[in-house]
Amino acid sequence: MTEHLKSAPVAYENEAFLNSPDGRILRMLAEYQEPLARFRREQIQDTVVFFGSARFQGQKAAAQNLATVEQNNVASPAAQLEKDLKRAQAGVDMARYYEDARRLAHMLTKWSIQIPARRHRFVVTTGGGPGIMEAANLGAHEAGGKSIGLNIQLPFEQYPNQYITPALNFQFHYFFMRKFWFAYLAKGLVIFPGGFGTMDELFEILTLAQTDKLAKKILVVIYGSEYWKKIINFQAFVDAGTVSPQDIDQFKIIDSPDEAFEFLRDGLTKFHLGGAPTKQGEVMPEIAKTRP
Numbered sequence: 001m002t003e004h005l006k007s008a009p010v011a012y013e014n015e016a017f018l019n020s021p022d023g024r025i026l027r028m029l030a031e032y033q034e035p036l037a038r039f040r041r042e043q044i045q046d047t048v049v050f051f052g053s054a055r056f057q058g059q060k061a062a063a064q065n066l067a068t069v070e071q072n073n074v075a076s077p078a079a080q081l082e083k084d085l086k087r088a089q090a091g092v093d094m095a096r097y098y099e100d101a102r103r104l105a106h107m108l109t110k111w112s113i114q115i116p117a118r119r120h121r122f123v124v125t126t127g128g129g130p131g132i133m134e135a136a137n138l139g140a141h142e143a144g145g146k147s148i149g150l151n152i153q154l155p156f157e158q159y160p161n162q163y164i165t166p167a168l169n170f171q172f173h174y175f176f177m178r179k180f181w182f183a184y185l186a187k188g189l190v191i192f193p194g195g196f197g198t199m200d201e202l203f204e205i206l207t208l209a210q211t212d213k214l215a216k217k218i219l220v221v222i223y224g225s226e227y228w229k230k231i232i233n234f235q236a237f238v239d240a241g242t243v244s245p246q247d248i249d250q251f252k253i254i255d256s257p258d259e260a261f262e263f264l265r266d267g268l269t270k271f272h273l274g275g276a277p278t279k280q281g282e283v284m285p286e287i288a289k290t291r292p
């Protein structure tokens with residue numbers, strides 16, 4: 001009796017191959033095509049992206065953390081207690097940015113869901129984690145709109161926050177594919193105080209705009225002059241001749257949710273809706289037509 005070999009799996013069902021170095025290109029393509037399919041299914045046309053620290057808490061949580069440190073460190077060495085109290089107090093001081101991100105995302109979402117269009121416009125998008133990301137997703141959720149979370153696998157766990165629209169909750173392995181989706185749909189970018197990751201994301205978008213690698217106008221808000229003027233001296237770039245004066249006109253530094261909302265609303269309307277907002281902040285129906 002003739003025996004037959006067991007059938008080999010087809011390539012796209014061969015897990016050993018898909019997870020091997022040779023399958024890397026397919027994994028990369030999957031992180032392009034699967035999000036694309038979901039964005040189409042959920043009818044997402046474009047986004048406004050919020051970046052900022054994952055470490056900030058809301059005012060209530062930050063105040064509770066400070067109280068806990070004060071109570072639990074009575075017996076701690078004086079030097080350690082001073083460090084812990086300083087860190088907890090900084091959390092309270094920076095909590096205003098969490099609240100501002102939440103309010104701005106709420107205002108943007110409330111405005112955008114009133115735009116008459118076949119697809120969802122200017123959807124709030126974040127990195128999907130805690131801190132400023134959570135605040136922006138929360139604000140959009142409270143306004144009754146969709147929001148997107150583009151999470152990333154990290155050596156330390158970062159879980160998606162609970163306010164992301166479930167169908168728009170993404171998990172990436174490759175940083176460059178995640179960055180692609182941040183930039184590709186974005187019509188606005190809001191940079192709250194943050195660390196290395198926030199700096200990386202800010203300068204990547206500014207570089208793309210400076211070198212004309214963006215086929216669209218992206219409005220860039222750098223939020224929190226008190227923080228950013230201590231971190232970056234933008235004028236020094238110009239003074240040293242390393243950037244042109246018009247390069248620092250690519251963004252606007254803003255200190256209040258209301259001012260940021262007005263800047264974004266007016267710019268998004270002008271460059272991407274083709275008109276001017278009404279006094280109530282709504283888009284005139286005749287200028288809000290979008291391509292199918």
